[in-house]
Amino acid sequence: MGNTARLLPLVLTAAALVPLPNHPTATEPPAADSSYREIPLDGLSVRAETEPFGMVGITWPDGVRGVTAKVRVQRDGRWTDWQPLRVEDDHGPDPGSPEGAGRGGTEPLWVGDATGVQASAVSAAGTPLSGAKVVLINPGVRSSDADEPGEAAVTSSRAPYPMPLMVSRKRWGADERLRAHNGADCVRPKYSPTVLAAFVHHTADRNDYTRTQVPGMVRAMYAYHVKSRGWCDLGYNFLVDRFGRVFEGRYGGAQLPVLGAHTASYNANSFGVAVIGNFEQTAPPAALLESTARVLAWKLDANYRSPQATIVLGGSRLHTVSGHRDTKATACPGTKLYAELGWLRQRVNALMGGSFATPIYQYARKIGFRNVGQPFWGEHPTRTGRATYFATRDVFHSVATGTYSTQGAFRTRYRRLGAGSARLGLPITDAYQVTGGVRQKFQRGWLLWDRRDRQVQVVYGRSQ
Template sequence: MGKTARLLPLVLTAAALVPLPPSADPSYREIPLDGPSVRAETTPFGMVGITWPLGVQGVTANVRVQRDGQWTDWQPMNIEDEHGPDPSDSEGIERDGTEPLWVGNATGVQASAVNAAGAVRDAKVVLIQPGVLSSDSEEPGGTVEAASSRAPYPMPLMVSRKRWGADERLRAHNGASCVRPKYTKTVLAAFVHHTADRNDYTRTQVPAMVRAMYAYHVKSRGWCDLGYNFLVDRFGRVFEGRYGGAQLPVLGAHTSSFNANSFGVAVIGNFEQTAPPPAMLESTARVIAWKLDANYRSPLATIVLDGSRLHTVSGHRDTKATACPGTQLYNKLGWLKQRVNTLMSGSFSTPIYEYARKLGFRNLGQPFWGEHRTRTGWATYFGTRDVFYSVATGPHSTSGAFRTRYRRLGAGSARLGLPITDAYEVTGGARQKFQRGWLVWDRRDRQVHLVYGRSF
């Protein structure tokens, strides 16, 4: 592309500078591409992207960077089409753009953005220096509980937002409405993506890459947060994405029009021509198995989202005309579904699930907080009831005013313990028995009262 790229009408040239040390402070810079040739000096950066106003069609973007005094070859930038919030969501999109590209420690950039009409007006090159944190070289710690036929597939080890260095103040960048996470009703499906980035990154670079993607999605694209719910690197490590609680159905911005009732897993790299490593595929399967099993969804089923019938495990290209998640990864989706099914033991058999079946899911509503461990047992929060289980108590649920009061107490609290009956009517109201007390609803004052003690 060398000769062709030199003839593109909109070019930015950044002079080479002495690289900053790895502890360089984070920085974010946008440089206008508003002339046939623009020259600018810049401090070192680790990620580059190109953005332009909404609605501009047919953009072709190219970039090359300078590292260690040498210019790389020109590289086409992947257009970030059909990522982002749902059209019905209040979360906005301020600009269209490319996928961000990790370049390591670059000191110069040349970039172009053109379409059939020529140079794209108001195009900008985004240069992000995520800096380096002492925690970048740390590995996720903790233990993973063993899976069994009576427990959902366990949550895999995960690098938390705090561990990868998310600046939570950034969520307020696009307004106060972005600070609080948004939740969807349940989890019905998983969408698999690739970030269309480099495949030769190192282990210690990944947290910085995630921080840079976070900054690009918020500052350059106008989203509330990082678009993906989870990310997986080529070494098989899982990273928590969008804020709001990994166990909850956080509304992401990964598959426009299909974010509701789904979650997005992005593998870090470009897998159009390169096959994803086995460790990456295995960890992706484990994340999906954990989320689907907790919400009682089969990876071999189909569901309807936004009027389209899709597999519960789908690639981004199943929803729109996009190359994501890359041909080589997309070709592995069949294996991925079968692997998820194997990890989930092919069926649901937990006491909470069997109890829910007896009550009827139409009465319970959809799982909101999928089956998870509590301090004293297990729980699933459905649309209308919360169901709790331990070996000592068996499965029982709270609903209505009892559920509201129990949640305020701290559901599963050591003081009251788990429910050992469901609520039942008595003269003057209703009551529900717990391991160490009662919740009593009085019809006269229409309040739920707390009474400690085994008898009442």
């Protein structure tokens, strides 16, 4: 693919028109031993013996900058050394959040099983913070926390890189009711027009967590982002642990360009992958790097983006695969992980095969990307073939039918039928003019538009 990406002109699309993948809305109740507690941080510091908790963070009223925060905890009757908490000033509440919902804060820190906390937070002038709180979260334990995912499926080399195996929100125990905590506008996910780039983060957490602790860590992060920071949902689109397991982050469909809360003004048209741990002084494990590369390869390949290109996003020229620190002065994703971004780009390029060669991509290129628009729902498998939903056309492919698209009123009607439905089948022609209207042939029927009644009719059967 080289350094000149085949970038498509940005065309806004209406997410509401796209039939979304099925998202589970049912949720299990929180674990019986889970809890969330806030302690006022009056003065320069606070110290308290508490009920057991696993994650800690400090928040303060939004708009305060230059905060320095640190914490130590009590485990097994002993106090740990003081540990600084990472402060990111470029995060804020999601668009549409209620006025005053957002709070400034540190990144949350996983501390395992602690029963006491001492915390300190001061302004840039060294003075106490008015309205600061120490947040203690116990995510509880679920029987499913010890579950391990199976093997990922292998697809044809002509298809984009396959979606890696992923621990779903349901599987890691997301309480979907929590998305309504900051208002009804947070319940429905928000989408960008497309995916143009990826940002790599680290959670600035501990690196000695166990496999069974990770689902609880993700649940605690989710609660902190929503309850403590005032966001609609978990900020990151995906998370990867040190064992190489991938976790679905923000709700809305992993395959779609879900608008996250990970890189401030660069959230639109990008996705955020957070690796769980602190990689400022520790090198990231090989399993973590490989799984991160696979997430990046899947999302970028599906949307026809080169990992070795640069792009203008948020007014800045950035690599398609960038680190958080490329957008502002921050240590994230840690010096040791940031040094691996070059390797990540090369590895992603190798996984993607170095070029785009799918029939759908070739079809869109032949018609012209200015005519089909941006990919919204990137190339993905369907029940009978593959599809990419662009801004103005949905393109379908199977070995039996070839590659054709639906657009305009035909696209709208076909989606209502359930695109690729067993009864009508896939398109076997593009729409074409006939006397009195327009028609398009499918495997087991037709869509017809008559100029007289200006309605799209469905006719089943092979002859017309």
